[in-house]
Amino acid sequence: MFICGCSLLVENKNTLPLFKEDKTDRKVFTVSELTERIKSCLESSIGSVWVSGEVSNLRQPVSVHLYFSLKDEFCQIRCVLFDSTRLLIKFQIENGMKLVISGRVTVYKKSGEYQIIIEAVEPKGIGALAVALEQLKKKLSAEGLFDPSRKKPIPFLPQKIGIITSLSGAVLQDILNIIERRFATSHLVIYPVRVQGEVAKEEIAQAIDDFSTLPYRPDVLILARGGGSIEDLWAFNEEIVARAISRSKIPIISAIGHETDYTIADLVSDKRAPTPSAAAEIVLPLKDDLIKQLSNLHNKLVDSLKYQIKLAKTKLTALQKDSGWQAPLNKIREFYQHLDDLSGRIAVAMKSKIETLSLLLSNKASQLEGLSPLNILSRGYSITKLLKTDKIIKSIKEVQQGEKILTKLRDGQFISVVERQ
């Protein structure tokens, strides 16, 4: 329009003399008329186009419509994205984003500006869904929805399992078959939902929420869908589903598509199974293994008690043999030995003592013998006693005249009377 405007101006300049001379030939438009003409000229000659460029001056006033400019190195074009179209676009348009748009070139009459009314948008290079996925991932990740700390532990042996999936298709049957094989006596609650199409996201989110409201909740939920294109799996990339998973009171195992498919639901769920079949393998242990494990544990318990008893017995025996334990006995034995020793020594000591004593005794005896008055008498001495009192007379004062005295000699005695004093 700018270029067009310029040429009009130039034309006006050139025709300036004419403008003065001939007024009757002039065709004077009103602004509205001209604008209308330009508009129809643009719309009919250009119409619908595909344009690529970079987003700038993005703004969203109070209305829900989106306005921005699409630019390249030299030029820019104003673009409008009306709300009804915007809702069909999965991703958010941001400044600096490279887009391929399709739309109609038209004129905004009020300001006399030409613009493109967008009918479809695609990110340049990568697909729209991929961009949408990245954007939602970024947002939810920033909110911490993928944090490992938020993940609820998956119970080892769930007694009730909720399964959210489609009733049609092989996925449910696969899961049922595997669970039947692994743990025939399990309690399953199936919540049928559509797993594809526009309503799928709401049904899935509702199912997740519903399970949390049950009075007898399952211990774990499996959210499953078979393989498909990114579009087929799209419901599992929707924010509403991600939010439902994150607020679920029941831990969730996601099992969406094939091993290589990673959806937002996989990132938010408490555990990701690479496939629906894998989820069935993960959710329950093999019952036979469990029974084996229990009997194994039983045996181990019995064995360990037996071992404890054996250990205690061994300890007891060892204790009996232990020198520490033997110590008192040894002491007693030692004591006895000492006693024996002592008694031996006493016997010897006593014997020598007796011998010494008896030698001493015989010495004393011979001494005594030497001292015996009879011995002295034999040497010519005599002993005189008072006959009346039998008292030995040691002084002259002890005798009186006329008293009878007894004189003992070595070989006899005689009685005499004291004649004179």
Place this chain on the structure above:
Amino acid sequence: MKNKERFEDYLNEVEKILSDLEGGNIDLEKSLEKYEAGIKALKKCYEILGAMEKKIEVLTRDEQGNLITKPFKKPKE
């Protein structure tokens, strides 16, 4: 939500008791106590396993929009 007895809690208990017993360093009397507790927990495990029954239901909404469970019928191929 009812306070469910969990199989894995009893299983862990048995394993803990077993490791205590195998670790030694406990007297015979204590070992006996632990053994008895272990057997009790094992019994619980068997009980929980035994109480599990095969049941497949479908959770859906009735006309009033209430959540109801119905027995699951295998869809015809």
